[in-house]
């Protein structure tokens with residue numbers, strides 16, 4: 550891990566998140582980490598497509614909360630690719646307690662398996678969930694993206710803090726890697742980001758945000774051919 554401090558904080562729905570003081574940035578919404586992930590990425594992204602088999606691409610693996618919530622959707626067969634530049638040490642992951650906060654008896658085993666999975670390799674976590682964690686810089690133009698992506702969880706730190714993550718070049722590479730009809734969801738509803746996604750070719754909708762959280766979020770769909 551790069552040399553930075555991490556603090557554990559409790560969010561409004563009782564679930565935890567991590568805070569990076571050097572960036573003044575949280576890994577999830579302080580208005581409810583679990584509620585945010587479930588709403589934006591699972592309900593508005595993964596479940597919106599109503600396919601029984603798909604490829605997910607996550608930008609920013611972080612704590613693995615989105616991966617855990619996805620793995621619990623066992624009726625959808627998933628190949629889950631996630632990119633992360635700064636994998637977190639086990640003691641920080643263990644402090645998040647997501648395996649207890651998620652109300653599902655499978656959660657502790659799944660969360661442990663997700664974090665034990667080797668990096669830079671496809672690992673079968675359950676019969677319906679294969680995980681591929683890649684340690685890389687998403688903004689580096691030489692990073693190879695997986696292709697044939699159906700759902701993108703765009704979960705980078707905020708554009709004010711890491712503008713390079715939201716730049717046109719890498720977003721266009723995501724668009725090119727997606728299947729027609731595929732969707733990208735993000736918590737960021739800024740007009741500038743919405744217009745950038747539209748200029749790349751996405752059809753962009755503003756959706757209601759999570760209960761108690763942000764007013765709006767974005768879902769961008771790659772048009773059918």
Ligand SMILES: C[S@@+](CC[C@H](N)C(=O)[O-])C[C@H]1O[C@@H](n2cnc3c(N)ncnc32)[C@H](O)[C@@H]1O
Pocket residue numbers: 575576577608609610611612613614615616632633634635685686687688704705706711
């Ligand atoms: C908002 S957090 C992601 C939260 C995560 N999805 C979760 O469920 O906990 C953003 C993540 O992007 C990662 N990141 C920052 N710069 C990156 C880069 N250039 N390439 C890949 N990941 C990066 C951060 O280390 C952090 O884990």
